[in-house]
C-alpha cells in the first residue's frame with residue numbers, strides 16, 4: 001500500500017454501455033495532493049469515470065495511481081492500493097456507533113492479531129480520523145442519528161482509517177446546510193496534501209470556495225480544464241451550461 005500521495009494519470013479512458021459511449025477517450029492528470037473538482041452537466045460521465053477508476057465498470061485505456069495501473073483490477077484490489085470513494089448516499093452501519101463504524105473500516109485492512117491487540121483502546125489512526133472529521137465528541141452516538149453532513153464526514157473518516165491515498169468523492173455536499181458545506185470544504189483542505197482528492201460536484205459556490213483545479217466533462221469528453229477562474233471564463237463551458245436547464249454556474253462565474 002502506498003504511504004504517500006500518488007497522482008492520478010488517466011489516458012484514453014473509455015467506457016461503453018451496450019454501444020453507448022459514456023466516457024469517450026478521457027485524459028486526466030491530477031497532481032499528488034491536489035483537490036480536483038470534476039464538473040459537467042447531468043450525464044457527462046463523471047460518475048462513470050469514477051466507477052471505472054474504482055473497478056465498478058469495465059473500461060479501456062489506462063488509469064495509473066502512482067505507478068500502479070488500476071484498470072483491469074478487482075474492486076477490493078484497487079481499494080487496497082489506497083483508492084477510496086464515497087457515493088451520493090452515505091454507506092454506513094446506522095445501528096452502530098461512529099467509533100464502531102471507524103473500527104470496522106480500519107479492520108478491513110488489519111490482521112486479526114492487530115485487531116485483538118488494539119481492542120479496548122482507540123487506535124491512533126481512528127483517533128486521528130475522529131479528530132480530523134470533527135466527530136471526536138460524537139464517537140459513541142449511533143451513526144444513524146448523525147446529521148446528514150456528519151454522515152458524509154464519517155464516510156470520509158472511514159476512507160482515512162483505510163489509509164486511502166486517493167479519495168474520490170461523489171457530490172459530498174449535496175443536501176448540506178451552508179455551515180456543513182463550509183466545514184466540508186475545510187475538511188477537504190485538511191485531507192488533501194498527503195492525499196489526492198477528486199470531487200464530483202454540482203454546487204458552484206462550493207467549487208468557487210474550495211476547488212484548486214477543475215476539469216469539465218461534457219458528453220464523455222474533457223471540455224475544459226484549469227483553475228476555477230480559467231474554467232469559468234471558457235466560452236465552451238459557458239455555452240454548455242447556458243444551454244442547460246440546471247446550469248447557472250459558468251455563466252455566473254464569467255464575471256470572475
Ligand SMILES: Nc1ncnc2c1ncn2[C@@H]1O[C@H](COP(=O)(O)OP(=O)(O)OP(=O)(O)O)[C@@H](O)[C@H]1O
Pocket residue numbers: 017020022040041042043044045046047048049
Ligand atoms: N450502467 C449503465 N448502463 C447504461 N448507461 C449508463 C450506465 N451508467 C451510466 N450510464 C449512462 O452514461 C452516461 C453518463 O452517466 P454518469 O452517471 O456517469 O453521468 P454524470 O456526469 O455522473 O451525471 P450526474 O451529474 O447526473 O450524476 C449517462 O447517459 C448515463 O445514462
